[in-house]
Amino acid sequence: MEPREVALIGRLIAGTTHEIKNILAIIKESSGLLQDILRLKKGNAVPKAEQIEKVTTRIQAQVARGNDQLAALNWLAHSMSDRSSSVGVNELSSGIFNLMQRFARLKQVELEVQPTDADATVEADVVRLLFVLVTCIEYYLDREPPKGRVVLRPRGSGEEAILGIAAGSAAGHQNAEKPEVGGGPLPPELADLEPLLGPLGGRLAFAEKGGNAELHLILPLRRDESR
Amino acid sequence: MNTWKVLLVDDEEEFVTTLAERLKLRGIDASIATNGKEALTRIGADRPHVVILDVLMPGLGGLAVLDQIRTKDPKIKVILLTGRGAVHEDDQRLPPGAFDYLIKPVNIDELIEKMRQALNAP
Numbered sequence: 565m566e567p568r569e570v571a572l573i574g575r576l577i578a579g580t581t582h583e584i585k586n587i588l589a590i591i592k593e594s595s596g597l598l599q600d601i602l603r604l605k606k607g608n609a610v611p612k613a614e615q616i617e618k619v620t621t622r623i624q625a626q627v628a629r630g631n632d633q634l635a636a637l638n639w640l641a642h643s644m645s646d647r648s649s650s651v652g653v654n655e656l657s658s659g660i661f662n663l664m665q666r667f668a669r670l671k672q673v674e675l676e677v678q679p680t681d682a683d684a685t686v687e688a689d690v691v692r693l694l695f696v697l698v699t700c701i702e703y704y705l706d707r708e709p710p711k712g713r714v715v716l717r718p719r720g721s722g723e724e725a726i727l728g729i730a731a732g733s734a735a736g737h738q739n740a741e742k743p744e745v746g747g748g749p750l751p752p753e754l755a756d757l758e759p760l761l762g763p764l765g766g767r768l769a770f771a772e773k774g775g776n777a778e779l780h781l782i783l784p785l786r787r788d789e790s791r
Numbered sequence: 792m793n794t795w796k797v798l799l800v801d802d803e804e805e806f807v808t809t810l811a812e813r814l815k816l817r818g819i820d821a822s823i824a825t826n827g828k829e830a831l832t833r834i835g836a837d838r839p840h841v842v843i844l845d846v847l848m849p850g851l852g853g854l855a856v857l858d859q860i861r862t863k864d865p866k867i868k869v870i871l872l873t874g875r876g877a878v879h880e881d882d883q884r885l886p887p888g889a890f891d892y893l894i895k896p897v898n899i900d901e902l903i904e905k906m907r908q909a910l911n912a913p
Contacts, residue, residue, distance in 0.1 A: 582847070582874045585874040585895050585896070586803050586806065586874070586895065588895075588896050589803070589806050589895040589896035589897070590803060590805045590806045590809065591896075592896040592897075593806060593809040593810050593813065593896070593899075594805075594809050596809075596813055596899060597809050597812055597813050600812075600813050600816045601816075604816045604817070619809075622805055622809070626805070669802070669849055670847070670849045671849065672849045672850055710849075710850065
């Protein structure tokens, strides 16, 4: 692995474990509050059912949130142990979404995935793909103002899989006119990624149509998936 | 303890809301802020005795808030909350203006004892 890929994996793991720490802190305080409600009640006062319900619902929500984070870490671990493998673009997008939650939150930007109804599978070095995609998403996160939005749109198109990234007004609606490649040169930060994609048969390109601009990571479909 | 005024600052709203409820059950006047800007507004308005401050927050981060408290109202005691072992990126020392730090998830009795030490310190 390249040093910058190793560094990225470290950052993703650190971000996810930090989220899990926060989740555990909420669960700890919530369970402590339940104990307090039972022990610190005044006289013979009966704890209110709504209060107990509210706290237990909070605990359940945090457990679900923690589960998503652990699933993301597990997916990352398996991707690293089986680097050259097939991966669906929906699965790839979902994994990246969960791993980058903290990154987006610290930038105060909403990160969203719009999965495709017809999943497409690529055969690639998943860690390398992850590195390229995360770098592209961070490029947008760094440029979006607080309360902005970055959307990941995976889809199949003919013989190729496209992972589209859009931000701001271009993030728009899922049914907006699909952009077509031809939207201008890549900035230096993203052009640097092209040599990594060559061996995967992939490329990066800007696409634009009807006012909607997207960055496309384009990869060949797995051979038996060609349409 | 009845006269303590505490401000809890963390972008995890459910964490500070729940912790504030627990402190109130123990007779401590606890209020919350979920970002650095809100924290500074509340500090100016309410003048808490102690601020429990998360280090890593979106926007105005904990260390930037600490710096402003240290400059504008150095009598306010600040206890940092961190998810890591060290509170400072480069070394293990406490940043200027911080009384001490605690690692999440916190133990409420330890937190109250830390606040007691902070309020008794010169």
